[in-house]
Amino acid sequence: MSKSPLSIQRLVAVFLAGVLLLDYPLLPLFNGAGTWFGIPSLYAYLFLAWAILVALIAAAVRHRGPP
Amino acid sequence: MLSDRVVIPAALAYLGALFALAYYADRRADRGRSLIANPYIYALSLGVYATAWTFYGSVGRAAANGVGFLPIYLGPTLMMALWWMVMRKIIRISKAHRITSLADFVSSRYGKSALLAGLVTVIAVVGVIPYIALQLKAVSTSYTILVRYPEIAMPAQAAATPIAADTAFWVALVLAAFSILFGTRHLDASERHEGLVAAIALESIVKLVAFLAVGAFVTYGIFDGMGDIFGRAAASARLAPLLAPLAVTGAYSSWAWLMLLSALAIMFLPRQFQVAVVENVDEDHLRKAVWLFPLYMLAINVFVVPIAFGGVLHFGADAVDPDTFVLTLPMARQQPALALLVFIGGLSAATGMVIVETIALSTMVCNDLVMPVLLRLRPLRLAERADLSRLLLAIRRGAIVAVILLGYLYFRLAGDAYALVAIGLISFAAVAQFAPAVLGGIYWKGATRRGALAGLAAGFAVWLYTLLLPSFAKSGWLAGGFLRDGPWGVALLRPHEFLGLTGLDEITHAMLWSMIANVGAYVAVSVLTRPGVAEQAQAARFVDIFRHGSEGLAAHLWKGSASLPELNALLARFLGPARAAAAVAEFAQRRGLSAPAQLAADADFVHFAETALAGAIGGASARIMVAATVNEESLSADEVRAILDEASQLIAYSHQLERKSSELEAATAELRAANARLQELDRMKDDFVSTVTHELRTPLTSIRAFSEILHDNPDLDAAERARFLAIVIKESERLTRLINQVLDLAKLDSGRAEWTVAELDLKEVIDEAISATSQLFRDRNVALDTHFDGNAPRVHADRDRLMQVIINLLSNAVKFVAADSGRVVVALTAGAGELRVSVADNGPGIPVGDQATIFEKFRQAGDTMTAKPHGTGLGLPISRQIIEHFGGRLWVENEAGGGAKFVFALPAGRPADAAA
Numbered sequence: 011m012s013k014s015p016l017s018i019q020r021l022v023a024v025f026l027a028g029v030l031l032l033d034y035p036l037l038p039l040f041n042g043a044g045t046w047f048g049i050p051s052l053y054a055y056l057f058l059a060w061a062i063l064v065a066l067i068a069a070a071v072r073h074r075g076p077p
Numbered sequence: 078m079l080s081d082r083v084v085i086p087a088a089l090a091y092l093g094a095l096f097a098l099a100y101y102a103d104r105r106a107d108r109g110r111s112l113i114a115n116p117y118i119y120a121l122s123l124g125v126y127a128t129a130w131t132f133y134g135s136v137g138r139a140a141a142n143g144v145g146f147l148p149i150y151l152g153p154t155l156m157m158a159l160w161w162m163v164m165r166k167i168i169r170i171s172k173a174h175r176i177t178s179l180a181d182f183v184s185s186r187y188g189k190s191a192l193l194a195g196l197v198t199v200i201a202v203v204g205v206i207p208y209i210a211l212q213l214k215a216v217s218t219s220y221t222i223l224v225r226y227p228e229i230a231m232p233a234q235a236a237a238t239p240i241a242a243d244t245a246f247w248v249a250l251v252l253a254a255f256s257i258l259f260g261t262r263h264l265d266a267s268e269r270h271e272g273l274v275a276a277i278a279l280e281s282i283v284k285l286v287a288f289l290a291v292g293a294f295v296t297y298g299i300f301d302g303m304g305d306i307f308g309r310a311a312a313s314a315r316l317a318p319l320l321a322p323l324a325v326t327g328a329y330s331s332w333a334w335l336m337l338l339s340a341l342a343i344m345f346l347p348r349q350f351q352v353a354v355v356e357n358v359d360e361d362h363l364r365k366a367v368w369l370f371p372l373y374m375l376a377i378n379v380f381v382v383p384i385a386f387g388g389v390l391h392f393g394a395d396a397v398d399p400d401t402f403v404l405t406l407p408m409a410r411q412q413p414a415l416a417l418l419v420f421i422g423g424l425s426a427a428t429g430m431v432i433v434e435t436i437a438l439s440t441m442v443c444n445d446l447v448m449p450v451l452l453r454l455r456p457l458r459l460a461e462r463a464d465l466s467r468l469l470l471a472i473r474r475g476a477i478v479a480v481i482l483l484g485y486l487y488f489r490l491a492g493d494a495y496a497l498v499a500i501g502l503i504s505f506a507a508v509a510q511f512a513p514a515v516l517g518g519i520y521w522k523g524a525t526r527r528g529a530l531a532g533l534a535a536g537f538a539v540w541l542y543t544l545l546l547p548s549f550a551k552s553g554w555l556a557g558g559f560l561r562d563g564p565w566g567v568a569l570l571r572p573h574e575f576l577g578l579t580g581l582d583e584i585t586h587a588m589l590w591s592m593i594a595n596v597g598a599y600v601a602v603s604v605l606t607r608p609g610v611a612e613q614a615q616a617a618r619f620v621d622i623f624r625h626g627s628e629g630l631a632a633h634l635w636k637g638s639a640s641l642p643e644l645n646a647l648l649a650r651f652l653g654p655a656r657a658a659a660a661v662a663e664f665a666q667r668r669g670l671s672a673p674a675q676l677a678a679d680a681d682f683v684h685f686a687e688t689a690l691a692g693a694i695g696g697a698s699a700r701i702m703v704a705a706t707v708n709e710e711s712l713s714a715d716e717v718r719a720i721l722d723e724a725s726q727l728i729a730y731s732h733q734l735e736r737k738s739s740e741l742e743a744a745t746a747e748l749r750a751a752n753a754r755l756q757e758l759d760r761m762k763d764d765f766v767s768t769v770t771h772e773l774r775t776p777l778t779s780i781r782a783f784s785e786i787l788h789d790n791p792d793l794d795a796a797e798r799a800r801f802l803a804i805v806i807k808e809s810e811r812l813t814r815l816i817n818q819v820l821d822l823a824k825l826d827s828g829r830a831e832w833t834v835a836e837l838d839l840k841e842v843i844d845e846a847i848s849a850t851s852q853l854f855r856d857r858n859v860a861l862d863t864h865f866d867g868n869a870p871r872v873h874a875d876r877d878r879l880m881q882v883i884i885n886l887l888s889n890a891v892k893f894v895a896a897d898s899g900r901v902v903v904a905l906t907a908g909a910g911e912l913r914v915s916v917a918d919n920g921p922g923i924p925v926g927d928q929a930t931i932f933e934k935f936r937q938a939g940d941t942m943t944a945k946p947h948g949t950g951l952g953l954p955i956s957r958q959i960i961e962h963f964g965g966r967l968w969v970e971n972e973a974g975g976g977a978k979f980v981f982a983l984p985a986g987r988p989a990d991a992a993a
Contacts, residue, residue, distance in 0.1 A: 018162050025158035032151050032336070034329040041323040048304025050311075050320040053382060056147060060154060060375050067158050068368035 020070035027066070031059045079226040079413050084420065088220075091421050092255055092428065098279055099259055099272030106271035113274045114358045116365035122274045122352045123370045124281030126153065126343060127377055128208075128430035129215030132284055132423045133400050134497030135378065139385035140399035143322030146498065148332050150378055152339035154371040161363055164344065164353060166519055168360045170622045175692035178437060179350045179511060180445040183533075184697045186518040186619050187526035188612035191697035194445035196530065197511065200537045201347050202438055202480060204507025207491070207548070209434065209484030211500040212427035213252075217245035219404050219423050223416060229405050231398055240489075249485040252431045253478045260436030261473045270436070274356045277433060280425040285377050287422025288403070292380020294415055295387045295406050303383055310386045319386075327580055334585040338502070341509040347437035348430060355437075400497050431481065439476035444695025447472050452701050465650055469694065491552040502584045503544045510536035510591060513599045522616045524599070525608040532599025539591035544583065547572045624728055639678040639707035644686045647706050651693045660689050683707055765934055772815055776808040783808075818951040822934070825958040832875045832962070839872055839879075839905055839912055839983075840865050846883035847903065853891045859899035869907040870985045878959045882967075885952040886916040886979050893920035893977070911965070912985050917978040922971045931969070932957050956981075 030036060037052070046054040102112040113119070130149075138146040167182070176182045179201060184194030221232040221244055240246050259273045300306045310316035323329065343349055357363075388402030397405050403423070407415040448469070491500075513536075514529040550559045550572075563571040573583050575590055608616065648657035658673070664685050665673045676682055683703065690699035783801045787793065793801075824830040847861065854861050883903075890901045902917045923931060934954045953967075960967040965983040972978050 021158045021161055025155055028155045028158060032155070033333055037323060037329065037332070041321045043321060045307065048302075049307055052144060052321060052323070053307075056144060056151075057375070057379070060151065060371075063154055063158075064368050064371045064375060067154075067371065070158070071161055071364045071367055 017070055021067070024063070024066045024070050028063045031063065032056070079223055079417060081224050084220065084224055084417070087417060087421065088424055089251075091424065092251075095276040095279065095428075096255070096258060099270075099276040101272070102275035103270075103272035111271060111358065113271050113278070113356075116362040117369065118274065118278045119357065119362040120366040120369035120373065121278035121281040122356065123349070123366060124285070124373050125277050125348055125352055125429045125433050126346075126370075127281070127284065127374065127426060128501070129212050129423055129427040130497050130501040131377060132288060132426040133215050133219065133403055134211070134501065135381045136385045136388065136402045137398070137400035137496050138498040139319075139382050140389055140402065141496070142325075143319035143382070145322070145335075146381060147378070148335035149339045149498075150371075150374040152336035152341075153343035154374065155336065156340040156343050157367040157371050160367050163516070163519075165360050165363055166622060167344075167515075168354050168357050168363075170519065170619055171354050172360075173618075173622065174696065175688050177355055177692060177695065178441045178444065179345065179347055179515075180441040181691070181695045181697070182350075182354075183511065183514050183518065183529065184445065184695075185691075186515075186615055187524075187529045188609050188615055189696045189700040190526050190530075191445070191449040191701065193526060193530055193533075194441075194695065194697040195449070196533055196537075197514075198438075198441040198446045200507060200510060200533060201441060202483070203545070204510075204537075204540070205347060205434055205438065205504050206480070206483045206487050207500045207545075208504035209431055209481060210488035210491075211497050211504075212431050213245045213249055213481075213485055213488050214500070215400075215497060216248045216424060216427045217243070218398075218401060219420050220244050220248070222401055222404055222408070223420050226408055226413060226416065227411060229397065229408055231401075243489075245488055246485060249481050252428060253435070253481045255428065256432045256435045256439075256477045256481070257474050259432050260439065261470055261477065269356055271356075273433065273436070274352065277352065277429050280429040281373070284422040284425040284429075285373065287418050287425070288377055289380065291403055291407055291415060291419050291422075292384055294410075294412065296380060296383045299391065299406065299410060300383070300387055306383050306386050306390070309390055313390065316386055316389055327582065327585070331582050331585045334588050335502075338505050338509055338584070338588055341512045342505040345508045345511040345515065346434075346504075347441065347508070348433035351433055351437040431484075435477045435480050438480050439473040440695075442476035442480075443469060443472040444698055447476075448694050448698045449701060452698060466653055466693075469651075490554055491548045493552065495548065495551070500548075503548060506544055506584060506587050506591065507537070507540050509588065510540060510595055513592075513596050517599060517603075518616075519619055519622075521603075522613075522620045523608075524603045524616070525606045526612050527606045528599045528601075528603030531602040532595045532597075535598040536591045536595025539594045540587060543572045543575060543587040543590060547583065637680075637683075637708050639683050641676060641678040641682070643706050644678060644682065644703075647702060648686055648689060651690055651702075657689075678707075761934075768934075769819055773812065776812040776815070780805050780808045780812070815951075818955060822951055822955055822958075825955065825962075830962075832878065834873055834875055836871050836873055837876050837879075839869060839914065842876060842879050843883055843903060843905060843914065846880050846887060849880070850884055850887045850891065853888060854901075857891060857894075857896040857899065859891050859894055859896070859901060862900070862902045864902065864904040864906075866906045869905055869912055872912055872963075872983050872985060874963045874983065875959075878962075882956040882959050882981065883914065883916075885956050889952065889979070890916050890918040890920070890977075894918045895920070907985065908982070910985055911982045913980055913982045915978055915980040917972055917976060919972075919974070919976040922975050923969055923977045925971070928969050928971075932967075 037056075040051045040055040042051060044051040105112045113122070135146040135149075170176065171182060174185050176185055180194045180197035183197045184190050187193050218232055222229065259276065260270060296303055296306065300309075307320070311320060323332070344353075384402055384406065385399060388397065388399060388406055391406060391409065392402075404416060404419050407419060510533060513532050514524075517524045518529070546555065547560055549555050558566070560572060562568060569576055573586060575586065578586065578589075581589065645657065645661060648660065651657075652660065661673045661676070664682070665671075665676050668676070668681075670676060687699050687703045690702060693699075694702070783805045787798060787801055787805075821830070843863070843865075847863070851861075853859075887901070887903070891899065894901065898919075900919045902915075904913075904915045904917070906913045906915075932953050934951060957967045960981045960983070963983055965981055967979070967981040969977055969979050
């Protein structure tokens, strides 16, 4: 088969994790006055989560499925 | 310093350089050495998503509400995780059907409906026009501001200037000219533009570099790093609320809707479909692009907030439009070179979008809107003209100019009322209407043409009413009461608070209603209507694209008669004679025919002709043309269903067959291996028997010979008689030993040997073995040394058997060393959990090649054909079996200074016994 079900499952898992990370109810937790290294927590968190998500996608597609 | 005499040549030189690159890439492609056939160029070309909206508008949005610009990039990032699944399917389908545009895709899925293709085209054109207006606005604004350098002044309202004096108008004309140059120099059957993609990829780099440069300048040149900007922002009454901006009512729902909206836009914007699907060289490029592209978006957004906050801190409240901060901040700090770079970056962002978007739209307008109409107008007799490719090009060029001018018109009418991002979102909401029809179309076979038509029409209508018309009303082109009180004063119909739904921003509101209408109508009508014959066929080919190549199935679904010359002529008319002939020849070759003339005008050929034609004029038009050329019998719905059922059954059977045959193959391989092993064993047994017989016969022959001599010569003298008798006895002993060993081996092999296991001290056993063989050593005058490890533990083994092994090793050693100078060393060492006994000699050693075979029965080292054998050839195999019986190992290694060293290792004690 041309599909590689394993990496598709991983990618769907990454997608769901991304929806959770980048949306209500996690965002309000960071929408406060605090700062991380001088950067407001919401901005720092969003860019960090974004970078993690990109890394997860890259990791998920790296493994080639059975040919 | 930065007058129009500098800026205009710089801009034109930049566009010219892009065109040169595109030209070069096209030439390379013609020579078969594609410049763009790699995943990095593919990922960069997806960066056409980042337009002037990203370049100028994001900063404006961030200055207004903080993180509000981000969902537009987070949504596509999430979508990228699903692209390997969804986009790969769309690409696979598009390649199989030679689909060249979004309209073509939707219409092909729903039975090649020309009506549907037209509707998609209209939605795409109308929907994208505001987006093009946005680019024109951005370029003309940035130009107008830049040429006033060093003064910073906001441009006047566009509507107030006459058209000839309006920069945006000239920008529109230049962009139209370049779009025509890039996209419609010649007609390409596959609608692929390698040069264009190369240019877009370069533009993606330029705009990223420009934006990062200005971001770094603002953050580290004007201010003292991000911490400084955010620190000052926290102290500013204007910016402090933006540090935690999501506390506003409705912020989270609008956040989520924007993510959804942009996740759909990344797939269904005509230009994204063009670069991601139509221009895709290899679907495996997705594998890298799905993380490179979000990385690109991440990089281009890092400095958005610092620039926005920096601009507000620098210019104060409302003197300068935040949409222009990217440009005005370097200007305010007297950095003309950086300002010019920013202008070029913004120009890259805008031109990339406009060029790709208008080319994609022009393909749609030509193939899916104009051609189907022209082909049906009988008075034009278009279907009979010899070469239509010039007409196709003319239509496309006209479409490009028309679309850009419509964009300009929208800019004049409504451009001033909105910020850049707000204009772009209107377009996003329009193209999101394609999502149900496309995504439903590739996963749900039950979706019908009427369902798709109803869904698209309903969603589009709601979009028109809740977003497009209000944008005119806001600009004063419709009565203001339309927005405030609703049409005819009916409050329930207010476009921004439809049916009294309040508390949502206008995009969220429009998306909510249009998606309800769109998905609702799509699903409801689909389940209420029955798909037509052609639809069922296409549905199966789209949804099951990964299960079958869709080639064979399509041919099954066609009945009728056709003529080869007519079809060839049809192809020549649209593809040009040379390319048509080449395509037909290739098809003939694929079917194993030597000449195109041998082709039969069968279902396969008709399908080939239609697909080839679809590449040039779109699926719907191709269907019309082919239907007009051949005599088709329409299949009944039952026939189609039967064929589809049969096809899917066939597929199921073939999968089963495939599985069975691979199982069979595995079983066969196992059997073959087992058989080979058996044959080997059989051969070994034969060898064994013949060797044993041979070995037995040698002593037997000499016994018999000497016995006969004694028998025939009774008067032999006593000394002679005694010598002969001694030989007979010695040979009998050898015979007995041999028979004993054969029996021994047979017992060991069959596992019937008797073992008397006891705890014993290896040292004693070795001493005993040495004394048993001492006569041999004395006979040949060979020295024997022993090295015993003092505290070697005791082992569990059979004393006699172990003795047998050691005696065997000792007698072998003494046999192979030279008499008088020979030397044998016996050592006993205790290692980790095991005891090792080694017998080393200074003989000739054992060749590496023989080290494994000497443990096989009747094998001896050296050339047994010429040299006299030194033993029975059974000693070592028996020894190894004995040692292995006690869980040990026996092997041989060569000593560094020559000579062989036989070693066996036995486990020290046995855990079970040790406890007792």
